[in-house]
Amino acid sequence: MSEPPSESRGFRISDADRERAAQRLHQALAEGRITLSELEERLDMVYAARYESDLRPPFVDLPDPDAFVDRPALAVPSDAPPLVLRAGMSTIKRSGSWDVPARLRLLSAMGSVVLDFCDTVIPHAVVDIEVDLGAGSAKLLVPDDSTANVDDVVASMGTVKSSVPSVPRPGVPHFVVHGRAGMGSVTVRRRYRIAGRYF
Incomplete structure (x- = not known):
């Protein structure tokens, strides 16, 4: 029993x-x-x-x-519905204070998705991000103390770049990026400042 x-x-x-x-x-x-x-x-x-x-x-x-x-x-709940962002041939941006879900799905045929996580509260230990880009691009700007793993992104003719540590650490957000980049690009990096502006 x-x-x-x-x-x-x-x-x-x-x-x-x-x-x-x-x-x-x-x-x-x-x-x-x-x-x-x-x-x-x-x-x-x-x-x-x-x-x-x-x-x-x-x-x-x-x-x-x-x-x-x-x-x-x-662990990300498997039954949590993802936030789906469809860029198509346009540009989608999220910055400042915005609601960060546990799961996101980014769709972009030839457009771009820019998600800035630096000025908002991330209530999840793990943020799961699925990409399906075609010839589009996804740029993820993550906080200074966060980590990210992009090993499961498949790019047939595209590029996948991450300049942040990939091993999760306790107490800080960890981003797991996976999916298909196709001929597009996935970039994960810290935000940098030039002439008083963040990029």
């Missing part, structure tokens, strides 16, 4: 949550915070974890010990 759910144990965690926790432990080893034997012991605890409270012990003496358990949105 399975044990009944307990509010004190918190949410059930996903495989993605366990992998992020494992990556953080490997980072702690690289930083000299834990030894190899401690890493092995803590990894066993992470992969055996089922609830968010189970992830506390391996991180109790590390910075941000609750980074994995206080943000249950670490």
Whole structure:
């Protein structure tokens, strides 16, 4: 008989949550915070974890010990509907303060989509962005402390560029970009300032 759910144990965690926790432990080893034997012991605890409270012990003496358990949105809900932006042959821009969903889908035949995430609140640990560009372009301007992975973007004759770290870090937004660039371009970078203006 399975044990009944307990509010004190918190949410059930996903495989993605366990992998992020494992990556953080490997980072702690690289930083000299834990030894190899401690890493092995803590990894066993992470992969055996089922609830968010189970992830506390391996991180109790590390910075941000609750980074994995206080943000249950670490994994993007599969049933969350994406925000679909269709540029066609035009230009779509989002900047300033705007509602950032957990999932976006960017469609552009020959147009451009520019999303500036730097001046708004990002309430999600992970922002999932699917691109389908044809010959269009997508430019994502992300905050200074964020990370982004573009490995799953397929560009047959186009370009995919990211100048930000790809490994997720606890407590900061992580962007996962995937889909098809075709003959278009996908760019992920920090925002820079020239003559008082941001680009």
